[in-house]
């Protein structure tokens with residue numbers, strides 16, 4: 001498979017590692033709203049316990065309870081199969097990817113981050129369908145030529161109703177327009193044994209890839225769920241997994257000082273439970289990480305938004321934001337209204353392109369401070385200024401700096417957040433892998449469709 005990654009010699013891992021600066025999470029930087037370092041030190045025993053739990057629960061590869069933490073080791077075995085299906089998808093001009101929540105947020109985030117919405121040569125256009133919107137779907141179908149369109153239905157459970165209904169519409173469209181060859185335009189990614197989509201793939205002999213049974217949707221971007229559409233779009237999926245591998249190795253220690261995922265989890269947990277910081281804003285200063293915020297929101301919210309054994313709520317409300325855009329939208333409230341916020345910024349060291357601000361005499365007179373500056377200088381100044389005022393207002397914050405934006409670094413970022421989320425769940429004493437409350441809503445929606453629901 002052609003990938004950028006294979007065409008260049010891999011950079012040394014250390015040079016490509018993302019950096020995490022947590023200094024502004026502490027009282028020294030933000031005053032009473034932050035943590036004294038001693039409080040983190042006081043959690044050392046608890047962190048060692050949680051680390052031990054994770055180590056135990058991830059033993060056994062894909063059969064482990066925490067199989068999602070083993071994907072960087074296990075998925076390389078499946079890459080040949082994933083890449084073979086991706087190569088077949090690349091014969092199409094358009095690929096409609098149907099899936100919702102964990103079954104599409106990761107792929108959308110990675111694609112936006114690495115392709116900026118552009119299409120690489122010889123790759124299909126990807127169209128993601130998650131929400132049900134008859135008008136949107138109507139217009140999409142009106143634009144597509146079924147002869148040149150493939151459909152990929154992705155659902156871990158294989159029965160999510162939003163995904164099922166839209167897949168049925170697309171399948172019907174393919175059957176009406178392509179007849180018996182409609183089959184050759186369909187791909188399924190789902191549980192290897194169970195669910196409606198798996199039975200269908202079996203009965204109709206459709207191309208299908210498995211999602212490891214013990215990997216839940218929001219932890220599945222590094223399985224065929226994310227990797228198949230991403231590989232079809234020409235994303236360096238091996239680079240993603242290598243980045244996750246580097247992060248996993250880095251996040252293996254039982255102490256916060258040498259395990260960034262454990263440290264992040266501990267700081268969020270302590271700031272929530274001891275300083276009442278109930279909202280965690282993720283604010284990249286990288287436009288193409290906008291959808292990464294949506295992926296983070298599901299990961300954090302569904303994993304941690306639960307009741308603890310003593311009845312108190314676990315988890316902070318994840319709020320995705322985007323610099324510099326949200327300086328002009330949310331910053332006022334961040335600064336002056338609630339006192340219950342903490343922030344994670346994501347910044348970038350090396351942009352792929354330099355664009356200078358071209359000044360003539362009149363514009364130089366209006367903006368003398370822009371003389372000799374490039375666009376990234378402007379963004380960087382805004383990032384530093386915003387972080388400074390947020391710090392001055394007493395909000396704890398950390399900064400993750402990406403050396404560059406490529407598949408390897410993104411793989412690190414994904415792994416870091418997945419690990420931190422699981423550690424945080426265990427610190428709260430809840431199960432970071434389930435989502436029981438969501439299931440009751442699903443059951444009720446079905447009752448409404450059956451006409452059996454009692455509510456309004």
Ligand SMILES: O=P(O)(O)OC[C@H]1O[C@H](O)[C@H](O)[C@@H](O)[C@@H]1O
Pocket residue numbers: 100101102103154155156157158159160163217218302435438
């Ligand atoms: O992948 P699926 O089984 O279709 O599930 C899609 C989504 O459905 C549910 O609402 C769950 O709460 C999510 O965690 C999941 O990602």
